[in-house]
Amino acid sequence: DQQVKQNSPSLSVQEGRISILNCDYTNSMFDYFLWYKKYPAEGPTFLISISSIKDKNEDGRFTVFLNKSAKHLSLHIVPSQPGDSAVYFCAASGAGTASKLTFGTGTRLQVTL
Amino acid sequence: DSGVTQTPKHLITATGQRVTLRCSPRSGDLSVYWYQQSLDQGLQFLIQYYNGEERAKGNILERFSAQQFPDLHSELNLSSLELGDSALYFCASSPRGGNTEAFFGQGTRLTVV
Numbered sequence: 548d549q550q551v552k553q554n555s556p557s558l559s560v561q562e563g564r565i566s567i568l569n570c571d572y573t574n575s576m577f578d579y580f581l582w583y584k585k586y587p588a589e590g591p592t593f594l595i596s597i598s599s600i601k602d603k604n605e606d607g608r609f610t611v612f613l614n615k616s617a618k619h620l621s622l623h624i625v626p627s628q629p630g631d632s633a634v635y636f637c638a639a640s641g642a643g644t645a646s647k648l649t650f651g652t653g654t655r656l657q658v659t660l
Numbered sequence: 661d662s663g664v665t666q667t668p669k670h671l672i673t674a675t676g677q678r679v680t681l682r683c684s685p686r687s688g689d690l691s692v693y694w695y696q697q698s699l700d701q702g703l704q705f706l707i708q709y710y711n712g713e714e715r716a717k718g719n720i721l722e723r724f725s726a727q728q729f730p731d732l733h734s735e736l737n738l739s740s741l742e743l744g745d746s747a748l749y750f751c752a753s754s755p756r757g758g759n760t761e762a763f764f765g766q767g768t769r770l771t772v773v
Contacts, residue, residue: 581761590662590750590764591703636703647693647716648752648762652702 550574551639553651560658566624568654570637573618577639581648582611582622585634594635595622627658663687666751666765674773678739681768685732685753691715692734693754693762694726698747709734710756741772 552571560566568582578599583591597604597611597620604611610623624631634655638648663686673679685692694706705718709728720726723741728734738745748769752762 579760583764588748588767588769590664590752590766592662593761593763596761647705647708647718649705650695650703 549652550577551637551649551651553635553637553654555654556652557655557657560627560656562629562658562660563626566622566627566631566656566658568622568624568635568637568656570620570622570651571618572620572639574639574641574649575618576641577649578642579640580611580613580620581638581640582609583636583638583650584631585636585653591636624656627656629658629660632656632658662763662765664751664753664763664765666749666768668768669766670769670771672771672773673741675741675743677741677772678737679741679770681736681738681749681751681770683734683736683751683753683765685734685751686763689753689755689763690732691754691756691762692728692732693752694720694734694736695750695752695764696747697750697767698744703750706736738770743772746770746772 581596582594585591613620634653637651640646665684690711695703706720708716726736748767750767752764754762
């Protein structure tokens with residue numbers, strides 16, 4: 548049962564344009580959402596997060612939007628840069644000390660020149 | 661540098677053997693998670709410890725076990741190894757568990773031959 552889904556396995560965007568990565572979840576108990584970036588053979592790196600009490604969180608070029616009614620979140624990267632090329636994972640967790648991060652399957656972003 | 665240290669970085673061993681992967685969390689983090697990533701697939705949650713106690717369990721095989729010690733470092737023990745256990749094993753830590761970002765180590769690449 549895939550509780551966090553990233554339906555696009557890959558995305559190609561031109562440098563300078565906006566990259567939009569999408570994520571859907573099914574578990575209504577999730578109340579904290581995160582995006583991670585991962586390069587090959589490295590550990591995931593935390594990018595940005597959002598609590599369920601918000602619908603937007605911005606950090607520099609990265610903005611995460613949360614639509615709770617649709618159980619959907621998205622990551623916007625503006626402008627996209629070649630160094631952004633990586634695999635992006637969305638993750639979700641609930642409250643409490645026993646709450647693990649549940650990851651999506653990832654979207655491979657390629658930013659072309 | 662995430663502050664999470666995993667050793668060893670690489671491990672090659674034969675089928676049927678037993679190995680131990682070690683993780684030192686970020687200073688002050690009480691929660692440790694173990695994830696498995698096979699063949700550039702998603703991150704599969706194995707197990708979580710919080711302040712020395714097991715808190716959540718994922719699809720962890722019975723041949724695998726883990727513990728968190730009083731100094732909060734954690735070990736993942738993999739026994740009776742099979743070829744299919746070859747994967748990247750990541751450890752992550754967070755201050756308290758849910759509703760907070762977790763920071764990942766660089767991973768241990770296990771190759772079973």
